[in-house]
Structures are given as structure tokens and as C-alpha cells.
Amino acid sequence: MKLLTIDTSTNTCSVALTLGERLAGEYLVDLDRTLTNRLLSCVDMLLTDAGLTVADLDALGVALGPGSFTGVRVGVATVKGLALAAAKPVAGFSSLAMLAMNLPWSSCPVCAMFDARKKEVYAGLYSCRTLPEPLDKDAVLPPSELLYKINDPTIFIGEGAVKYRDLITASLGDKALFAPWSLNQPRASAGALLAAEALAKGETIPLADLNPAYIRPSEAELAKLASR
Structure with missing residues (x-):
């Protein structure tokens, strides 16, 4: 095709x-x-x-x-x-599922994040064992509200993850994992x-x-x- x-x-x-x-x-x-x-x-x-x-x-x-x-x-x-x-x-x-596709076969959930401006992010949480399967609906929300919902080790990817990395790390500690910079686009x-x-x-x-x-x-x- x-x-x-x-x-x-x-x-x-x-x-x-x-x-x-x-x-x-x-x-x-x-x-x-x-x-x-x-x-x-x-x-x-x-x-x-x-x-x-x-x-x-x-x-x-x-x-x-x-x-x-x-x-x-x-x-x-x-x-x-x-x-x-x-x-x-x-x-x-x-678009968020597409970004999550940069991390196929991940053992942890993948949180794809775009900067939505206005102190918000577009975010989608996916299981990426094969093709991304949504664990929740794509949403736009303040990053603090997103992080409140996450309790397990999670891989963060995308421009939103880069912008709010310090907040993510402060909220989740060792449970916050980050994709290499080359995969954030x-x-x-x-x-x-x-x-x-x-x-x-x-x-x-x-x-x-x-x-x-x-x-x-x-x-x-x-x-x-x-x-x-």
C-alpha cells in the first residue's frame, strides 16, 4: 500500500x-x-x-x-x-497516540504531552505493548491535575514533558521516566x-x-x- x-x-x-x-x-x-x-x-x-x-x-x-x-x-x-x-x-x-508510537513495547505506561500554553498540556496516557492503547481519553488540563492521576512508573515524552520536567520529577520522583530528547518530536x-x-x-x-x-x-x- x-x-x-x-x-x-x-x-x-x-x-x-x-x-x-x-x-x-x-x-x-x-x-x-x-x-x-x-x-x-x-x-x-x-x-x-x-x-x-x-x-x-x-x-x-x-x-x-x-x-x-x-x-x-x-x-x-x-x-x-x-x-x-x-x-x-x-x-x-x-496526534498524542502518534507521539506515543515513538516508544513501542514499553513496559511502563507512556504519557504523551504537548504544550497547550495557558499553563496547560494536551496529554494522553497509553499502553504501548504493541500499538498504543489509550488508558484514558486525550485531554487538555493543567500538568498538576494530570500528575495527580498518575501513581505508577510512567515514561513522559513530548515537548510538554520537556517544559514541565521539573514539576513532573518533583511530583513523581523515581516513578517519572523521560524519553531521550531525540524521541520528543x-x-x-x-x-x-x-x-x-x-x-x-x-x-x-x-x-x-x-x-x-x-x-x-x-x-x-x-x-x-x-x-x-
Whole structure:
């Protein structure tokens, strides 16, 4: 299966091209949140280097969030446009589950964390014996509330874990384990495994229903609610 997978849920822009169980190429760079032009050029670069076009793909995968509102929106909109133009199916997955995929076969639970700003984190707690299985729903909350729920040795991964490392260590002591710095960025190649699994099960998303999973209301939505 020729699968193109995109993640733009954080400052890291990542695009992967997989051919069956082979990673043909991956583009990963830490950018600011205005990445529309770079994303499209990187998609074109990967496909061109592989001698493929979007029409040659079998499917597309995309990280639905949570994460940066702008980033997630750009990634989802790009995949929707490509899929619509080429009539290809799409599989979506949690951005936090994708990050947890960086630690397969972990004996401890994995807590994937993005910085949500406003002194909060996007967090997901997973068992990663094989593909990530959620132990709780992805959530946005203050890190202190997240840590209150954790009692067992846990591996923390992601930009949120880096930012709040001192707090995590102070709260959990030796139970707090941290992924190597090289694993803290989400990778589209890890998301490709989640997308491929969903596609194998026939779990595609109709394009009309392909939308970001923000978890937290946007500033515009909060302003609208406050004005009522």
C-alpha cells in the first residue's frame, strides 16, 4: 500500500511516504506555525523523489490533533484537498497516540504531552505493548491535575514533558521516566502505522467528516460563548 501521512500538530512538520511496510522517505523539520507553503513543497518533494504522484497513492493518513489549532487545521485541510482531488481514502489518528508510537513495547505506561500554553498540556496516557492503547481519553488540563492521576512508573515524552520536567520529577520522583530528547518530536512515519491499521480495518473517514480534534475550544469559540 502506498500511503502518504502528514502531521502538523506541533511546531514539527512531518510527512512520511510508506510503501507497504517500508519507509520510502520522511521529511521532519521544526518550524514555526506558518507552514502551509513548506508542507506542500515537502509533499511534492517526497512524491517526486519516489517517482509518484498523488494519483498513484492508495490512501492518505493525517494527525487530527490535539495540538496547535493552526497547525492541525493546515494538516487536515491539506490532506482533505489532496484526497478530494485524487479520490483517495483517508485515515485519521490522535496526534498524542502518534507521539506515543515513538516508544513501542514499553513496559511502563507512556504519557504523551504537548504544550497547550495557558499553563496547560494536551496529554494522553497509553499502553504501548504493541500499538498504543489509550488508558484514558486525550485531554487538555493543567500538568498538576494530570500528575495527580498518575501513581505508577510512567515514561513522559513530548515537548510538554520537556517544559514541565521539573514539576513532573518533583511530583513523581523515581516513578517519572523521560524519553531521550531525540524521541520528543512526533513523526509521521509513526502515524503511518496507526493509519495503516485503521485502513486495514476499513476505518476510513468520509471527507465531509474529516475535521480536526482540537479538544479545547478556540479563542473565537470562547469569545462567542462569552458574548451570549
